Amino acid sequence: MTSSRDRILRTGAALSMTALALAGCSSGQPAGHAAPAAATVTVGSAADPSSWTLPMQAYRPTGEQARTLARAEQKLVGECLKGFGIRWRPAPELPRIGPKNLLDWRYGIHDAGMSAKFGYQVDPAQQARYDKALRAADARPQLSDDAQLVLGGTDVPAELLQKVGPEARRGFYAGRRIPEGGCFGQARRTLGGSPQGASPLVRRLTSDSYPASMEDPLVKAVFARWSACMKAKGFTYPAPMAANDDPRFRPRPEGASREEIDTALADIACRATHHVAEIWHEAETRIQRASIAGNATALAADRRALDASLRKAAEVLARS
Structure with a gap:
């Protein structure tokens, strides 16, 4: 099932790490809904996880560092392509x-003011701003088929490989x-590390901890309390x-x-009453700490590789 959260994350994923960090959306089906057309709920925001962190974030770049890596990669790609004219x-x-950011909606909605409107x-x-920018990007002049091959090497759609010239x-x-992997491949080898700075191990552990946290006994217990709270408000x-x-809550x-607004406001009120996000976050923190302890050597190497990539990116951006 495709959720509103899935759609948002898939759209925002164009920015870089966000989809990876927020993977693991629930696939639970609603057990039913008995809310009146205009339910009365208490409007009050729950805890705001956007100011929180998770242990695995120590092994991935900050938002600004990710932008630094992206700018350095773009500069290297441009220089490579210029060499081909x-x-x-x-x-x-x-x-x-x-x-x-990575944590804002990881545990669901929390801003009653926003949910009262949206x-x-x-x-x-x-x-609307995103869609307009996307249309403008799509309307930009495209490279020729052969030039796209220079850009991405053989890491391009199969149909493109059928259209390029014999040379x-x-x-x-x-x-x-x-170059192998095209100019993007060459740029990434120059910078070293993993694309966007997060290694496959870091991405996997960050992704795996989310569904694992929902199996934590304390999280299951607070979910049950949240569910009872919602049922008392007429939502099951x-x-x-x-x-x-x-699935009824689509754009x-x-x-x-x-009905969607009333459900969302009841959801937030019950989250706030039972500290759902706080308990959930604490459980995921415990899981990630255990993962770090079990993969300490590999994660330390990943962090060193990230630091080396950041130093190289700074050197690339500093030169004229």
Whole structure:
């Protein structure tokens, strides 16, 4: 089932790490819904996880560091393409949409003011800015098929490989050999480390801790208390993300329905009453600490590789 949270994360994933960090959305089905058309709920925001951290964040770049790595990669790619006589400008960064950072919506909604207007949906003004920027990016002049091969090497769609000319198919462009992985591959080798700075191990452990946290006994217990709280307000769901994932709560041109808004406000009120996000976050923190202890050597090596990549990126950006 595709949830509103999934749609937001998939859209915002164009920025870089966010989708990886927020993987693991609940797939629970709502057990039913008996809310009146205009339920009365207490409007009060729950805890704001956007100011929190998780232990695995120590092994991945900050937002600013990720942007530094991206700028250095783009500079190296541009220099490589220039050597082939190809003019290229990277697409501008898309505006933010949805969560503020890695933790903001990891445990669900929490801002009653936003939910009173948008329910479980992203701010339509953010969506409109993002869609406009995406259309502008799509309208930019495209590189030729052969030049795209220089850009990405053989890591391009199969149909593109069928369209390139004979020289490019042999691995050359303008008489020069195309580097392995194209100019992007060459840039990433120069910087070292992993794309966007997070190693496969770091990404896996960050992703795995989310579903594991929902199996924690204390989290299951607080979910049960949240569910009872919701039922007392006329809403029947087994767990918080089941309300978030209700298939009736889809983006609509006319905005969120009264029913969606009432559900979201009841959800937040019950989260606040029972400290759902706090208990959930504490459980995931324990799980990540255990993962770090069990992978200490590999994670220390990943952190050293990230630091080396950041130093190299700073050198690339400092030179004229």
